[in-house]
Amino acid sequence: MSNCVLTPALKKTAVVVSAEDVWKSYDDETIQVLNGVDFEARAGQTVALCGPSGCGKSTLLHLLGGLDHPTRGRVTVNGKPVGDGQGSLHLLRHEVGFVFQLHNLIADLTLEENCLIPTVAAGTSRSVALERLRQLTERTGLTHRLKHRIQKLSGGERQRTALCRALMNRPRILLADEPTGSLDERTSRQIFDLLLELVATEGITLIMATHDHGLAQKCDRLVEMRDGRICESSLT
Numbered sequence: 001m002s003n004c005v006l007t008p009a010l011k012k013t014a015v016v017v018s019a020e021d022v023w024k025s026y027d028d029e030t031i032q033v034l035n036g037v038d039f040e041a042r043a044g045q046t047v048a049l050c051g052p053s054g055c056g057k058s059t060l061l062h063l064l065g066g067l068d069h070p071t072r073g074r075v076t077v078n079g080k081p082v083g084d085g086q087g088s089l090h091l092l093r094h095e096v097g098f099v100f101q102l103h104n105l106i107a108d109l110t111l112e113e114n115c116l117i118p119t120v121a122a123g124t125s126r127s128v129a130l131e132r133l134r135q136l137t138e139r140t141g142l143t144h145r146l147k148h149r150i151q152k153l154s155g156g157e158r159q160r161t162a163l164c165r166a167l168m169n170r171p172r173i174l175l176a177d178e179p180t181g182s183l184d185e186r187t188s189r190q191i192f193d194l195l196l197e198l199v200a201t202e203g204i205t206l207i208m209a210t211h212d213h214g215l216a217q218k219c220d221r222l223v224e225m226r227d228g229r230i231c232e233s234s235l236t
């Protein structure tokens with residue numbers, strides 16, 4: 001990685017997620033997407049992944065979160081390799097949260113039901129999960145919407161719901177793929193500021209793909225991708 005200047009404070013903190021010489025292709029290597037990516041993020045850092053459409057940002061996020069596997073190379077979360085096994089699944093359920101551009105919520109279910117889904121998968125008791133949801137909806141201004149179906153919510157409310165859902169299992173890493181990409185500029189800024197506040201309060205590492213350089217500048221680090229490679233990484 002070029003131009004990556006780490007301050008003493010950042011050097012002290014542990015690497016929580018890394019990709020080592022990661023390659024990814026589809027369709028029997030006819031589509032080559034990632035070409036030897038080396039990347040790491042440290043505890044509590046906020047990292048913006050930028051670069052032109054199709055350069056591989058979402059693909060990299062999916063590999064970091066174990067939603068897909070590299071063709072070659074290694075991804076680790078908290079020093080443990082991300083693979084197919086049960087240990088890996090457990091790690092990802094508890095350590096990683098995702099927020100997607102189009103939120104991926106279930107429209108026919110209520111806000112509460114959507115947010116409880118990951119806690120069921122993680123084996124959290126209902127009372128603990130409901131208390132966590134109460135705290136998160138209070139902080140995101142959604143308390144009055146708990147029993148409402150997603151289809152009744154505005155775009156901004158849906159994105160805030162997606163943020164709550166991603167944080168339900170108290171992940172240490174939050175992967176966000178253009179989390180405010182479908183919103184108007186003002187709502188986008190508001191939700192991004194809320195996201196930054198939540199990750200700072202909980203000491204979460206944020207890795208976010210974005211086309212919005214204004215949002216990227218608010219992160220600790222800006223990583224530029226081009227043609228499936230990282231071409232620059234700098235502190236903002």
Ligand SMILES: Nc1ncnc2c1ncn2[C@@H]1O[C@H](COP(=O)(O)OP(=O)(O)OP(=O)(O)O)[C@@H](O)[C@H]1O
Pocket residue numbers: 026027031033051052053054055056057058059060209
């Ligand atoms: N499952 C798949 N099968 C085949 N090709 C894929 C698959 N997933 C992604 N690609 C291709 O990989 C390339 C990189 O896609 P990716 O979504 O990672 O880019 P991106 O940088 O996130 O783009 P954008 O900014 O437009 O969201 C694209 O050419 C895309 O068509």
